[in-house]
Amino acid sequence: MAAVGPLARVARLSSSICRSRTLDLSRCPQRRGVASCVDPAHGLTEEQKEFQKVAFDFAANEMAPHMAEWDQKEIFPVETMRRAAQLGFGGIYVQPDVGGSGLSRLDTSVIFEALSTGCVSTTAYISIHNMCAWMIDTFGNKEQREKFCPDLCSMAKFASYCLTEPGSGSDAASLLTSAQQKGDHYILNGSKAFISGGGDTDVYVVMCRTGGKGPKGISCLVVEKGTPGLSFGKKEKKVGWNSQPTRAVIFEDCAVPVSNLLGEEGQGFSIAMKGLNGGRINIASCSLGAAHACVQLAKDHLLVRKQFGETLSNNQFLQFKLAEMATKLVASRLLVREAATALQENQPCAVSLCSMAKLFVTDECFNICNQALQMHGGYGYLKDYAVQQFVRDIRVHQILEGTNEVMRMIISRNLLTES
Numbered sequence: 001m002a003a004v005g006p007l008a009r010v011a012r013l014s015s016s017i018c019r020s021r022t023l024d025l026s027r028c029p030q031r032r033g034v035a036s037c038v039d040p041a042h043g044l045t046e047e048q049k050e051f052q053k054v055a056f057d058f059a060a061n062e063m064a065p066h067m068a069e070w071d072q073k074e075i076f077p078v079e080t081m082r083r084a085a086q087l088g089f090g091g092i093y094v095q096p097d098v099g100g101s102g103l104s105r106l107d108t109s110v111i112f113e114a115l116s117t118g119c120v121s122t123t124a125y126i127s128i129h130n131m132c133a134w135m136i137d138t139f140g141n142k143e144q145r146e147k148f149c150p151d152l153c154s155m156a157k158f159a160s161y162c163l164t165e166p167g168s169g170s171d172a173a174s175l176l177t178s179a180q181q182k183g184d185h186y187i188l189n190g191s192k193a194f195i196s197g198g199g200d201t202d203v204y205v206v207m208c209r210t211g212g213k214g215p216k217g218i219s220c221l222v223v224e225k226g227t228p229g230l231s232f233g234k235k236e237k238k239v240g241w242n243s244q245p246t247r248a249v250i251f252e253d254c255a256v257p258v259s260n261l262l263g264e265e266g267q268g269f270s271i272a273m274k275g276l277n278g279g280r281i282n283i284a285s286c287s288l289g290a291a292h293a294c295v296q297l298a299k300d301h302l303l304v305r306k307q308f309g310e311t312l313s314n315n316q317f318l319q320f321k322l323a324e325m326a327t328k329l330v331a332s333r334l335l336v337r338e339a340a341t342a343l344q345e346n347q348p349c350a351v352s353l354c355s356m357a358k359l360f361v362t363d364e365c366f367n368i369c370n371q372a373l374q375m376h377g378g379y380g381y382l383k384d385y386a387v388q389q390f391v392r393d394i395r396v397h398q399i400l401e402g403t404n405e406v407m408r409m410i411i412s413r414n415l416l417t418e419s
Helices: 006-020 046-073 078-086 105-116 120-139 142-153 268-304 316-344 350-375 377-381 386-398 404-417
Strands: 159-162 178-182 185-196 203-209 218-224 230-232 246-257
Touching (some): 046 386, 105 120, 120 203, 120 218, 268 386, 350 386
Antiparallel strands (some): 185 246
């Protein structure tokens, strides 16, 4: 893809989409009747508002109408994601010379929040794919960037992040998957667990042990689907995140060219953690989108549902609950955007702020969605109502990209070791 300014590309492609489809925003809560106090466009530049609108419109037209079907039938919506990639959403913070949009971390957060109002599960996978593409773009050499990034940015190919193992989750530095160099190949043996996209994706960014124990013995290899010795476990049955497959990724004497080593030997753990700093902002942003949609759904329900002769919107207890939900949504959004800016500027506090954002926002946004379900009463528990899917899809955000317990460890360690 030729290097094109992100706003120009988004505006041009958005225009073509709008000409070919009739916008029907009444079907979803994304942009209809948003109160100014919770408006996600508040504080953004005109350019950011432009691609935020594109992302909201894409969510409303291309994702929201299919969200329930993708969930119930466990469909991985490849073509929809490729249409998102045409808008520049396949490599949002990848450099333009290899097909990326070259946007900032804050811009990325704005886009993922908007897309998640249409389908959290699909957007969360797109965020993982973006993280993998960024890792190759940032730590790969010229040949690796030119080989992998253009296809990832266009989503002609899809990527998966492979860190977690059956015996190493929070203690990622204890991973056991080994890579022994023999001639011009590394021979991989081991397995990865809970891999988003596993089996359906084309490129696997794998953390493996090339040296001794601990983080300094870990390296990062890019493994392509079809490599002999690469196989996959059964598709996992999950509570949510059903529009993306999850499988174990298995290596049995899997020969990977030495030329697929990202960075240097021993740099893999650092690469993995730097990827996760951005991943934590991304997943928090996906939680924001779910919470934003649920605040809108709850508001709409309170205005139309009647009990005891009047609408629920006249009940002061529910009014106060809605006010608390809106306040927590805005506070969460501000924290995510602060963390995104800190990471973009490589501020000393960036790692802690990313951890704070992931901890606070995934907890609070889950609570917002859960409260919205409660406000719907029995209707909220029916799969005909979107609120229950938002609850199911964001529950896992408190676990992945580093559990929220690990986020507490990172934050407290930073506080206690500062001079």
